Amino acid sequence: YLSLSILPPDLTCNGQRAFLKRASRYVIMGGLLYKCGFDGILLRCLTSSEIPYTIKEVHDGICGGHFSGLAVAKHILRLGYYWPTLNHDCCDY
Structure with missing residues (x-):
């Protein structure tokens, strides 16, 4: 649209x-x-192909802290990224 x-x-x-x-x-x-x-x-x-990499880097990457799913989701939002299932995907990771 x-x-x-x-x-x-x-x-x-x-x-x-x-x-x-x-x-x-x-x-x-x-x-x-x-x-x-x-x-x-x-x-x-983000596109569906960018989502797994983004979650992995924020959670496991050099600046990651192995935070909970919701903390990872909040961090991703602070970095300036969004997708509709952000919270659910981060909690499932």
Whole structure:
């Protein structure tokens, strides 16, 4: 939707309103998708191939501290990254 401005055709009126509200939190810059965080800072949305490496580096890497899943998720957010299942994926790691 963000690149073509075309809504999914199967949405109801209320569904369209909810979709547009969620979409307003995202922006594409330089070909990359970003989400606007609660503090107004843009968080880069990672692709599914980038997620495992990011979790591993934050948890096990040279600056990692083998923290709990939620602590790893918070650290990733502070680094400026986001994906929808961030908390769940970090807790499963």
